[in-house]
Amino acid sequence: MNPHIAFLGGGNMANAIIGGMIKQGFNPSLLSVVEHNANTRDKLTEQFHISCHESVSTVQNVDIWVLAVKPQNMRDALTDLTPLLHTKQMLVSIAAGLTTATLSSWSGNHSKIARTMPNTPAMVSQGVTGIFAPTSVFSTDEQIALDNIFKTIGSTVWLDTESQIDSITAISGSGPAYVFYMMEHLAAAAVELGFDSATADLLVKQTFAGAVALANTSEDSLTTLREKVTSKGGTTAAALNAFSSDGMDKALHHGTQAACERAKELAVELAK
Ligand SMILES: NC(=O)C1=CN([C@@H]2O[C@H](COP(=O)(O)OP(=O)(O)OC[C@H]3O[C@@H](n4cnc5c(N)ncnc54)[C@H](O)[C@@H]3O)[C@@H](O)[C@H]2O)C=CC1
Ligand SMILES: O=C(O)[C@@H]1CCC=N1
Known part of the structure; x- marks a missing residue:
């Protein structure tokens, strides 16, 4: 599976993850970013030669959406994305705090939602990312696809319960x-x-x-x-x-x- 991965929000963490993925051989033509700030879009285009968009409406055929806006901006960001979502698409949040239940309620009851918690040493491929993407929702292939993304920026730790995301945020995220x-x-x-x-x-x-x-x-x-x-x-x-x-x-x-x-x-x- 060579998924098309789109980032909603192209700030510091998205930049680190995209940088790691490209360094590890991900095809830039399968990466997109939706970012409101024009300067940030220009920087991403120049750095990574990926397609950057002002709005979700111009991004097509996405398999995995990485939700990389600040928690306070997530509801608005998902309001724009929800009308375009298909049930098979994965939503992968890197946001602190926001639960899958909240993300689901903001995305028209979407169910394929994973939570992750990376950290800033991702910028130098020395990060560690906690991942909660249970087998009740994600197939083995989908879990491998998620692991492949976050392995490009360091180590991954798979979590059994969603509350462990808060614990890992307190240790390695912060x-x-x-x-x-x-x-x-x-x-x-x-x-x-x-x-x-x-x-x-x-x-x-x-x-x-x-x-x-x-x-x-x-x-x-x-x-x-x-x-x-x-x-x-x-x-x-x-x-x-x-x-x-x-x-x-x-x-x-x-x-x-x-x-x-x-x-x-x-x-x-x-x-x-
Ligand atoms: N900074 C850190 O150490 C870590 C942050 N996180 C999480 O990562 C997420 C992103 O954090 P940072 O990259 O540090 O923030 P950031 O502020 O650098 O990046 C967020 C980007 O989203 C853009 N944005 C806001 N609303 C948007 C919308 N509706 N559509 C498109 N773009 C939009 C902003 O212009 C900004 O460029 C947060 O949810 C945070 O909780 C997770 C782990 C570590
Ligand atoms: O301070 C925060 O809320 C984010 C989450 C982990 C690191 N920074």
């Missing part, structure tokens, strides 16, 4: 922002210790990159890797004790819970 937040603060601490900001940035980026590369290649658990840095009575122990007494461990748990709850709140707020 997660890159948590990492950048920690990196920002570590770089600021490096400046306080006397480094210029370029050196501080280099030290932090290389420390994160090196630690992740080590974690990915080592057989040790994350806990063992941490312990191997931490000499008894040494410098690392002093830092970790301070982190712990300032509640950094608890803050990470609270933060992910807040993200997960916000996804559920968004679902209720936007469905009104």
